[in-house]
Amino acid sequence: MPDEALVSRVAQSTGLTYGEAARVVDDVLAWHRESVEEFVRRRHAHHQTYGKRNEQIFELIAAELRERPFAAPELSPRQLRRMVYG
Known part of the structure; x- marks a missing residue:
């Protein structure tokens, strides 16, 4: 509650x-x-659905993270990729 x-x-x-x-x-x-990892995975799946390529997706997600109200560290495309693919 x-x-x-x-x-x-x-x-x-x-x-x-x-x-x-x-x-x-x-x-x-x-x-x-929502955790940073959950957000990254959700947004990656969303952008993939609409035909974007990973290079563009990771740039978009990095920009989106800067606008989120949670305290997300600055993440490189490699770090974002590792969240999605392990």
């Missing part, structure tokens, strides 16, 4: 019920709890 004060604030500011606000907060927190 997310922080009750946060859920109450979201409910009050949006007009959602407490239950709806709790689900929204849970979903947002889950999104931001």
